[in-house]
Amino acid sequence: MIRCRGAARPDWPARLAEIGLDYHSGGAEPEPGGGLWWHEADHWELTAAEVDVLDDATAALHALCLDAVDHLVRRAPHRLGTEFGLPEWMADYVCRSWLRGDPALMGRMDLAWDGGSGAPRLLEYNADTPTLAIETALAQWFWLEAVHPGADQFNALHEALLEGFRALASRMGGRGLHFAAFRDAPEEWAHSTYFRDLAEQAGIPTRPIGIPEIRWNDEAGEFRDGEEDRIAFLHKLYPWEWAAADEFGPFLARDTLGVIEPPWKAVLSHKAILPLLWERNPGHPNLLEVHHGPAPANGEWVEKPVLGREGANIRVLRDGAVTASTGGTYGGGPVVSQRRAALLMQDGWTGVIGSWVAAGRPAGLIFREAREAVVRENGRVLPHLFR
Amino acid sequence: MRRSRTVTLTLLAGTGLAVAACDSEPAGEGVLESRSACVQELGAAVSECDAVFRSARATHAATAPRFPSAEACREAVGGECADLAEEPRDGRGLPWAGTPAAVFIPVMAGVMIGRALSDGSRGATPVYAGRRPPDTACPPEMQGREGCPPASTASGSGGGHYWYSGSSYAGYSGSGGSGGYRPASASPAAGGAMARNAQAVSSASRSGVSASRSGGLGLSAAAHSGGGS
Numbered sequence: 001m002i003r004c005r006g007a008a009r010p011d012w013p014a015r016l017a018e019i020g021l022d023y024h025s026g027g028a029e030p031e032p033g034g035g036l037w038w039h040e041a042d043h044w045e046l047t048a049a050e051v052d053v054l055d056d057a058t059a060a061l062h063a064l065c066l067d068a069v070d071h072l073v074r075r076a077p078h079r080l081g082t083e084f085g086l087p088e089w090m091a092d093y094v095c096r097s098w099l100r101g102d103p104a105l106m107g108r109m110d111l112a113w114d115g116g117s118g119a120p121r122l123l124e125y126n127a128d129t130p131t132l133a134i135e136t137a138l139a140q141w142f143w144l145e146a147v148h149p150g151a152d153q154f155n156a157l158h159e160a161l162l163e164g165f166r167a168l169a170s171r172m173g174g175r176g177l178h179f180a181a182f183r184d185a186p187e188e189w190a191h192s193t194y195f196r197d198l199a200e201q202a203g204i205p206t207r208p209i210g211i212p213e214i215r216w217n218d219e220a221g222e223f224r225d226g227e228e229d230r231i232a233f234l235h236k237l238y239p240w241e242w243a244a245a246d247e248f249g250p251f252l253a254r255d256t257l258g259v260i261e262p263p264w265k266a267v268l269s270h271k272a273i274l275p276l277l278w279e280r281n282p283g284h285p286n287l288l289e290v291h292h293g294p295a296p297a298n299g300e301w302v303e304k305p306v307l308g309r310e311g312a313n314i315r316v317l318r319d320g321a322v323t324a325s326t327g328g329t330y331g332g333g334p335v336v337s338q339r340r341a342a343l344l345m346q347d348g349w350t351g352v353i354g355s356w357v358a359a360g361r362p363a364g365l366i367f368r369e370a371r372e373a374v375v376r377e378n379g380r381v382l383p384h385l386f387r
Numbered sequence: 388m389r390r391s392r393t394v395t396l397t398l399l400a401g402t403g404l405a406v407a408a409c410d411s412e413p414a415g416e417g418v419l420e421s422r423s424a425c426v427q428e429l430g431a432a433v434s435e436c437d438a439v440f441r442s443a444r445a446t447h448a449a450t451a452p453r454f455p456s457a458e459a460c461r462e463a464v465g466g467e468c469a470d471l472a473e474e475p476r477d478g479r480g481l482p483w484a485g486t487p488a489a490v491f492i493p494v495m496a497g498v499m500i501g502r503a504l505s506d507g508s509r510g511a512t513p514v515y516a517g518r519r520p521p522d523t524a525c526p527p528e529m530q531g532r533e534g535c536p537p538a539s540t541a542s543g544s545g546g547g548h549y550w551y552s553g554s555s556y557a558g559y560s561g562s563g564g565s566g567g568y569r570p571a572s573a574s575p576a577a578g579g580a581m582a583r584n585a586q587a588v589s590s591a592s593r594s595g596v597s598a599s600r601s602g603g604l605g606l607s608a609a610a611h612s613g614g615g616s
Contacts, residue, residue: 019396019399020396020399051389126616128616129614129615129616130615130616131615131616134399137391137394138394138396138399141390141391141394142394144390152388152389152390153389153390154389154390155389155390155391156389156390156391157391158391158394159391159392181614182614185614185615187615188614188615190399191615193398193399194396194398194399196398197396197397197398197399200397200398201395201397211614236614237614237615238614239614239616242614269616309616310616364390
């Protein structure tokens, strides 16, 4: 993997606006090479062999994750309470949704890999409310078409998502799917709109809805939208752990609606899955050693809140001393400690590889990078190609 | 090849037309009255303009305001109206297929492509000549329901010579907040169970969601920057 320098398309903001990506600069004035968020002047170049390694690692890790969910549901449901902190109704809901096979559409793993002889390692799995789909499936795809038409890219995300929605359509009996996100969060609303676009193309009638506009109707025993129409299927960009903590969350478990991503994804997006994966597959080349609780006194570790997001409240420790940390709103709760992995580092940038799973298979890559040791939500996104 | 072979978008900011065919910006606020105008103004292929109009016509049949008679329709919109039964039913088997007879809708005057809707989405939205009717017409999924039509004020989207219906099950978020034929109203019977939560949500919500609107999800987001990851 090589970090290549180049130049952005002169009209890159307009090109991105065409595909709904208007949050590329986070409100700041765009620079010639790219925005604070999307940076296309530079890109990562891989070999076909490296793409194969990432593809295989993603498939293997997804399989391990499904195995872990199955183990929890069938063999150790009590751990959903003790380790994942799920209330009993939510744990039951998770188990039901897994056993009856509620369909899932997508997830994005964050992988650590420097391209060397070691294997890519799982940092975490954003299996519930992944973003970066527009950047992956659209922004870098159109970038490649325009700038490097002769090169290839590991990026079948758009087609895989479309396939996923088609499969979903066949299970929905012609009913509609509501797409819920926060209207005032541009990145999330744009993603919800993109997923709605795909659903429409798959023949599913859709309707957008702001998350606070979802209402429970006690008489009818169903969720409704602002027009008093029943919500039979819901795609939500709202994490399961937040829904579980909401006062009305238990209404979800009455099973009057189908939810995408399904309840069982709550387990995979929770970092308590990481020690369980290690416990069940110790020494697996694609896993890092992870334990519950604070970092051991010796070695290099990364402490993460079990329910943190976007690189918040992370502490990097060496032999018990903190060498880097981030702030955020997720502190104070339980943590897991993960062996520090070798991240991609070139030109002074630290990189994390986002690897998508859609329609049940590896579906593409996206790169994020930051100057700091911890890549956060304010890191920037770069396209990639391979030859 | 390990990337998507084609990428088509219909709802997201660009239209399929814009990303598939042109390097130039698609027409902005323009209304295209015919396929030939579409071909001429956008420099697009005839087949692509056909697709735009087919999509708009399907949306039109599914979402145009309904009236019980041609006279009521003409009076409301000040333009030509037609029997819904006469509308071509191409598209995707949309919900008007089962609508009883004697439903009249305004005639589609053209399509609008471009950044015209409040949520920033673009699409081939059907537009109508004349004036926007007051919000007393029912969206198709409300036909026959009790309490339809409710009394409310018109939001007057579109304006000028053309107007569009603003909301549809096919997915266009409308102008002016409620984005529909009528504002979201919290009926006491329906909202009761969530009333307590709704108060908390409205005070904790991160934007201008009005306090009168009943809410369900969202409370746990108050402390964080968003739900994506």
